[in-house]
Amino acid sequence: MRARAAARLTDLGYAAGWQAVQRLPEPVARGAADAAGRWVAGRGGRGVRQLRANLRVATGGKLDTEELDALTVRALRSYARYWQEAFRLPRLGTERILRDTVLLGQEHLERARVQGRPVVLALPHSGNWDAAGVWLVDWLGGPFLTVAERLRPESLYERFLAFRETLGMRVVPLTGGPRPSSEVLREWLAGGSSVCLLVDRDLGSGGVGVEFFGRPATMPGGPALLAAQTGAALHPAVSRFSERGWVHEVFPEVPLDGGPRLRDRVTTAMQAVADAFTDGITRAPEDWHVLGRIWADVPPDPPAGGRG
Template identity: 45%
Template sequence: MTETSARPSLSEQLSSLAYRAGWSVVRRIPEPVAARVFDTIADIASGHGTGPEQLRANLGRVVGDANVTRELVRDSMRSYMRYWSEAFRLPSIAGPELAARVKTGLSDADMERYAAARERGKGVVLVLPHSGNWDMAGMWLVNTFGQFTTVAERLKPESLFDAFVDFRESLGFEVLALSGGEEPPFGHMKKVLEAGGTVCLLGERDLSGNGVEVDFFGERTSMPAGPSRLAQETGAALMPVHCWFTDGGWGLAIQEEIDSSQPLGDMVQQQADAFARNIAAHPADWHMLQPLWFGDLSEKRRHRLGLED
């Protein structure tokens, strides 16, 4: 990994320590105890259903402001904290037995759809939102079909980024840095697809600011074009995926591929439409606590993106 030139701030250092402690400590706690602890943290963080404000605003786009109940906000924060409770335990429990449990949440038709796309030999791009436990789904994929390639945002401080890379590599993922790596991730992912491999990408947050404008739950935002570009340039199948939680288990859907012969913007819009349908079916499991729509961005960020009032 490359080194950052600026000294990490105290808050960044504390954040890194907290996450590293999570991976070290939580796996040693019995699962029922960890679940209760993380539910309690979620209830406190949600103000027992009264906040956070941005989460409530995001859920309002999905279900309507009048339907953002305290119960929904509480359940959403519990879902988010369940992801972390499982993530901190996952390196010590991953394997064929857990993968078999995850598979029960996937239909045979969806599994056959993915297998058929793989067999064409042109690669597969799986694109999904921040919903449920995508790392658990990735663990299942590795144990069933072998390694895939993904991209990680370069977090600060570098020690925190390294911790996330180590976590996902321990599950069998190939992890590329979004920036600052030995080669641009797009070119490496093309090689993976051209060799018949699989790329998995989270696709509803435009981290680069160079995405495609889409309509998402009736408002404008932008989503990354990378998954669609990869499919267009390599002939790989682009398939939306959705993850959600069930009572004591996990749901996973692999959907019909998006036609890559259409214009790039239409592909990204079709991806956004698939995300919207799936998120609307499981709103509490969509872990989006940050501003996403143009209307929620700060004036500085709107100006940087060239957005007009």
């Protein structure tokens, strides 16, 4: 009973915040989100300290304490901007999003289109991937399929699913659906439609080993496996913010020719995806929003008072 009440309160809190942010004038909403990001950074919770540790790796350990603290604050402000924009995307509208979007590497997608092939886009949690989805729906002239982690409470997951489908995306749950998500994705691609997957965190147990920012990590092999099974073009892409809008960078197609065995080809391809992520994230590390653990040997930083 207590857990149900807490879940209901969580959902009501998100719903109230969602409605409030949509009603605010854009400058006010941006200012409130920026203040919230600073506040969260100042609290120094476990997620913030994990983000700080992740950013140390992403910047090659070259920043001193004050520089890393400042980067972490910018990253939390960027993450708050993502949520503020996510809540307001339907109000912003497709025309505004397209106007303020810069797409780098569009020629790679055009090549796949000329070849009549669907696309598997692999992305990290960087910039505003929902805004990238709005651009992609417009370019495709129809929906793409993505996978979403089930949130708790279930009503909150349903709220986010409905929101993303209003943007033109189609969503299948990572777990708990009527059919395995991998099966649904494969059928979608076989039918000629495209897929987007966020893959810089391995949420399952079947990831493949890669070097990510020079350290061993695991990433889901799904993007490469799907491309190998269906003939789709596999493209890494990384998003970041500009002052007024969004920059999305699409990298060249990743070949699936890493050896005679399927697993070897998948591992080699996912290493190429990890390398593209490293390249793209390095351009704007403050826009990489991962407050969870990426590397087994990189735990959260200690609290500020215990770093001596």
